[in-house]
Amino acid sequence: MGKRKLFTDEQIDMANSINILEYARRAGYPVEKISPREFKILKHGGLRIDGNGHKWNCFSAQKGGEAVYGGGPIQFVMYMEKKSWVEAVKQLLGLPAVSDLSQRSLYRPPQKPEEVKGELILPEKNNTYKHIFAYLTKTRKIDKDIVSLMVKQKKLYENSHRSCVFVGYNHDGAAKYASVRSTNTTGSSYRGDVANSNKTWAFRIEGTSQAIRVFEAPIDTLSYATFFKHYGIDNKDHMLALGCLGDAALEQYLKDHPEIKQIIFCVDNDKWGHQAVERWTDKYKSEYSIAHHFPKGKDWNEDLISFIKETERRVVELEEAQSEEAEL
Structure with a gap:
């Protein structure tokens, strides 16, 4: 017998249908509009939410800006509230009710089509590599x-x-x-x-x-x-x-x-x-x-x-050892 799922596919789809912008506002996060297509949450580094509330990304300050997170509402709750995937889904579904948010008003209408993207314009090339x-x-x-x-x-x-x-x-x-x-x-x-x-x-x-x-x-x-x-x-x-x-x-x-x-x-x-x-x-x-x-x-x-540095260190040690042997 297979392992029983904690959530049905419909429940996961419902959690993923919640508007991230509305959730962030109602949860008390300081949301600021950057442009019609992008919002940010103050004091959270490079966290950005798209204008329709479907997706988000965060280019954090960890390791010089190398760490990057993003995704939909489930990942948003995981990142912002340090929850596991299961806890995040429960939070969004209200199972159990862990906040007084009016969940029903947060859902995106399922029939609403995805926003049509404009044309991708590649950044201007440099004259060198x-x-x-x-x-x-x-x-x-x-x-x-x-x-x-x-x-x-x-x-x-x-x-x-x-x-x-x-x-x-x-x-x-x-x-x-x-x-x-x-x-x-x-x-x-x-x-x-x-x-x-x-x-x-x-x-x-x-x-x-x-x-x-x-x-x-x-x-x-x-x-x-x-x-x-x-x-x-x-x-x-x-x-x-x-x-x-x-x-x-x-x-x-x-x-x-x-x-x-x-x-x-x-x-x-x-x-x-x-x-x-x-x-x-x-x-x-x-x-x-x-x-x-x-x-x-x-x-x-x-x-x-780390591998390259260790390899280079061993090469230097070997060369030094060979040099010492040659002098003997």
Whole structure:
């Protein structure tokens, strides 16, 4: 007998239908309008809510701005109120009633169509790639040949602000997603999606095997690919960076690649990553073989930087030892 679900699909859909803007206001969070399409919550770093209250993102100050969270109302409650996924769903459903919010008025009408996105306009290109190459290969320790391949495939370029731009394309080869990552190593550091990006077509590296490895960010994807190269592994797996902890891109990719039989989740080794893997395992296990590979540190780039530094340290020690032997 299978494990009994805590919530029905209808209950989860209901929790996910709650308007985040209305919830935030009624919960007492200081919401401020930035533009008709975007709101922010004061004193919460880079937390932004879209104008229709469907989605949110937070580019936190942790680790120099590298941590990023986002998603729908369930993830919003998890992040803002430090609740587990189960607790967040209960909070939104009022099971049990843990607040005096009028839940009924918070629901988005299910028949309301999703807001039509405008055209994605990619950021202006710089006349050089030197800043992103220096950042990705020297600071982030990603293999230069992998970076070059991404540039050649037009999945990566440098914008006029000297930032990395990671691009995702649809079936027709049209750019539909772009995320920007600042190359700043001191001071403020920006990370975010370009306006009108569609995460369904997030950054990916196509493979030929029957397995797909799923990451949160492009830099972690390239870091993992670098590990493969260091260990002499000819990787054939598909690799997908969700751009958050939503699985719209994974759903589309699996639909486009019916040959895939296994999903390997390689997301961040933190509370949010572990909870996401639990949700996705339950969602996909009936049709796919599921596995996970968490990094030792917080994320795969952190692991890569530690690995490269340790490797370089050992090389220096070996050279010093050989030099001492030669002098004897």
